[in-house]
Amino acid sequence: MNGTGAPALHVGCAMWSLKAWQGRFLPHPATAEERLRAYAGWCNAVEGNTTFYATPARATVATWAQQTDPDFRFVAKLPKLITHERRLIGADAELRAFLDAVEPLGPRNHAVWLQLPSSFGPSDVPVLAAFLRGLPAGHRYAVEVRHRAFFDEQRSARLLEDVLTAANAEWVPFDTRVLFRSPPTSDAERETWTRKPRMPYRSRALTDQPIIRYLGRDDTAATVEGWQPWVETVTGWLREGRSPTVFIHTPDNADVPELCRRFHDEVRARVPELRPLPEPEPVEPLTLF
Template identity: 65%
Template sequence: MKLHVGCAMWTHAAWSGRHLPHPLAPRERLRAYAGWCNAVEGNTTFYATPAPETVRSWAEQTGPDFRFVLKLPRTITHERRLGDVAGPLRDFLSVIEPLGPRAHALWIQLPASFTPGDLDTLAGFLRRLPTQYTYAVEVRHRAFFEDERWRTRLEQVLGQVGGPGGAGGPGGSGGAEWIAFDTTVLFATPPSSEAEREAWSKKPRLPRRTRALTGHPVVRYIGRDDPRLTVAGWQPWLGTVSAWLREGRSPTFFIHTPDNANALMLARRFHEEVRKRVPELEPLAEPVPAEQPTLF
């Protein structure tokens, strides 16, 4: 039984010398991060398909159990809006092949302008995807959260996706997951820092959703710069994630804060708090200290 936790990136200036050794060569940064967390969001792939040697380096720096949730390039999701994308999709899938099982889920983040009227396009796109990967879809249009008809229809579209494990649900990996993107804590009270004000201007204000559709739920939880508020805000998730684990699901939980200064420690703390509720959960490995001990 494992819970995978992680952050939105594996390198951050606020972590250098504090949590991660400094200096670190670029090809060692992911390895150091992987000593703290066992998953990471692949946000950089949204902006461009990485070079093959870059992906090979990612594989070399991580163990086979490490999880990347990789965002499909924006050319596919935002510019071409899932239409006429065979070429860029083929290029992307070819490049990430060296990751093997580390490519835990391919993340289809759709723009807020993607409406219920576009669901047939999504269904057609998902039907054409190779079945050796699992998929996770993120929608931001409020109709999917506020109208039962469209929520049900989206779940039906996601449930029709094939997968390496057959049918979806606790025991299988078939079906595409609906990513839970929780910004409720961020918007609970007015922002108190420049980073929080920027997050308010960019993040969607959506209701919390805790329903898992498959055996591999993915949560993106956005907290606050004050760690106490972040911890207080994730309390409802502790019970949800614990229940998923007991049902045989394999969740991945990502911690964001507007400045991300404490995200590494918070991700590990979330894992520890779930483990208090589910003692059989396998612990995370101990991270390497930022300051390497000397012999003298």
Template identity: 65%
Template sequence: MSKRLYVGCAMWTHKAWTGRVAPKNAHERLRFYAGWCNAVEGNTTFYATPTRETVQSWAGQTGEDFRFVVKLPKVITHERRFQGIDADLSQFLHVIEPLGSRVRALWIQLPGSFAPVDLPALEGVLARLPDEHRYAVEVRHPLFFTDGPEARQLEKICGATGTEWVPFDTTAFFAKPPTSDAEREAWERKPRLPRRDRALTEQPVVRYLGRDSNAETEAGWQHWVDVVAGWVREGRTPTFFLHTPDNVDAPALARRFHDEVRTRVPDLEPLPRPEEPQEPGTLF
């Protein structure tokens, strides 16, 4: 059985990708993106739950091997903080049902104000979520990154339900001051936390933020090439999401990361070959 690594970006459509990664036709952009990457962050569901018909269109544009890591709506995680969420959660689970096995995990991103004292709320919701999905939690409170009892408590809660802890590695980005408008915006918005690379499950998920410079982005991910290659050799199936401040070259960079891991793990299954959009132009 061949080994597999999922790679992707924070979105499947970007203005700068038109004519390079995807055509002008908005209804086909996910299909073209799925020729570049085999996974995507489902950030769109954080802001509003889509219609079931919209989600059916996502399934129709992607093959059965494509994976979504779908973010729970912010009304559940940020606004209500798991209190009184039954109706919203039920609606969300119904809406994403057409994705079927394409759902890699349901992603529970928590705000920086979600502290260790709030963990019982997370434990409660994880215990009653349906078993047919995998779950992944992203925390941003600094106390979870001090290698103390707070981290061990979160790991214990995750371990009880087979939930992964998603690190968002921004250390390469924050290694030096910003040099562009996009980097300055990310400097203000992105979390600045220590890097964490401990996998809790067989399907670890990593988010990595590079720089505007592709060379600096690639230099900063070398740690993850080693870690991810090691996970694959162990029989795990990781997912690696590539971010840059402007995300202009993110699909090609995600493929480059996959290529670098594949040089370490030659039996890693290759990515699909991108389909050329109607408009001319290529990345790089």
């Protein structure tokens, strides 16, 4: 929910800074703080992918909070040491360090995101259940799984849903169908084909704050066409009183801040009472002189 208590839609990218955005969405030159502040004028959420590689310093996270409004949302990914190397076992100290580091975000900390490896399957669900039971209640949690059994086998899907529902945790879908619908047509798409999983479509929300990850193409028309089912789903969620968060990706990510706003506009055309996104500050274009 936003500050008014009404359902809200948060949209964002996988990062808040990209070289291709300089002089277009972000000022150039700019400090790290100025880039985040400028990004927060385009989008009101961001994926915390950097925390997957290392827990940030608490002081660094405090600067993230200072550069964003209380309505801005971070979805911070648990470090891979916890999810991939320890596989949720024997990482209590690392977990405490991570939760302490992100504490300065306050209300901006939308959810702690557990992205589990593709080898983490139905037989591992009891481990996930025990891990979720041991988590402090002061945070929301969201889980992304990539083992095909959770999508192809109804029994496995129900098993996972029951565990997540008991913990009031969300199941995060990663919709990559559009990318793999036809062969890649650019270097960025070819590289993304080798790195991203081929994930089935899933649109069932378990909580009042569902999270979607959507991967399109470098072609804007294909990306927009591919997200139309999500526009309808998100519209329905908002009318049910849920507050979704949608992250838009493309292989090169060159246009995603603009695409996020377009997605928000498409939903707002169907839900006029939805609060508009902030207006971005004008950015001076890059020059040769």
